[in-house]
Amino acid sequence: MVARFLQCFLRVGLLEPTGLKTRNWLGVDKKLLTSISGRQLNMLKAMIRRRREFFSKYKWYLKKAGRFKRKAREVRKKAVNQMAKLIAEFLKEKGVSTVYIGDSVCYCVCREDLVEEVVSKPTRELLKSFFAPRQIINVLKRHCEVKGIRVVEVDERGSSSYCPIYGSKVERPYRGLVVCEKCGSFNADLAASFNILKSNSSVSLEEDVLKRLLDYPKTYIRHTYT
Structure with missing residues (x-):
């Protein structure tokens, strides 16, 4: 069986119907050909190209954000570990044998801010995401046990x-x-x-x-x- 293809070019004049404006496009019946004017085709190609560039950058930003999150977790882990170590050394130096710690972590309050809201909502969210209560308690327990200090979790409600x-x-x-x-x-x-x-x-x-x-x-x- 031999396949044959026929290519033809037609030049058709566009007539503007009454009450309508032409969009400069042509459709041929039987779904054989759909032709769009050169200007609109270029716009479509440009839009497709911009979409591809956007999704390419989006994937790159997602990958970079993942690296930032991993770096933030590492920084938090190091900061909490150093903080707990300093607290344990201070308690050992003062002869403390038992530490009672609440089962949740409160926000620090400066003396100057006692008559106002402590911090803004975005700052509170940042503190909440950085200072993980369970991580702080576990790390503090570990450092205090090394120093021979007992850590007891208590309910601080009320x-x-x-x-x-x-x-x-x-x-x-x-x-x-x-x-x-x-x-x-x-x-x-x-x-x-x-x-x-x-x-x-x-x-x-x-x-x-x-x-x-x-x-x-x-x-x-x-x-x-x-």
């Missing part, structure tokens, strides 16, 4: 809801701030830390010492340990 000095209920007008009618305002994280310690051990501090610690934690701790 630990900042009452005054660490008098045990009365407190108000929380802002994040990171607790207000007691008798003692005034102080850092919620400090209050929660002492309440956790007090509920799980027999440690006690004098009222004036605890007030100074709650009001000026950095100054008092530096004066005590130097």
Whole structure:
């Protein structure tokens, strides 16, 4: 069987129907040929080329983003490990034998930010994604066990809801701030830390010492340990 092909060129004049505008295209019946004007064909080719370039760059960016994520995990692992090591060395130096740690990680609060929102939502999301609570607890446990320090996980729910000095209920007008009618305002994280310690051990501090610690934690701790 011999296959034969016939190629022909036709020149047809386009007529503009009443009420319609021609789009400069031609269709031949029997699905034998569909011809588009040169200008529209070039536009179609350019669009296809741009799509291919876009998906090529998209795949490249996905690959590069994957490398950035792996690098971020490595940086986080190294930072958490160094932080836990320094904490364990500090606790060992001060003669601490047991550490009570809450089952979740709270955001750090600066003294200047106690009357305002701590940080913006994007920053909180960044802190949340970087400081993985379970990873921090596990790494801290490992370093403390090497130093002979016992780490106990406790439930910290409601630990900042009452005054660490008098045990009365407190108000929380802002994040990171607790207000007691008798003692005034102080850092919620400090209050929660002492309440956790007090509920799980027999440690006690004098009222004036605890007030100074709650009001000026950095100054008092530096004066005590130097």
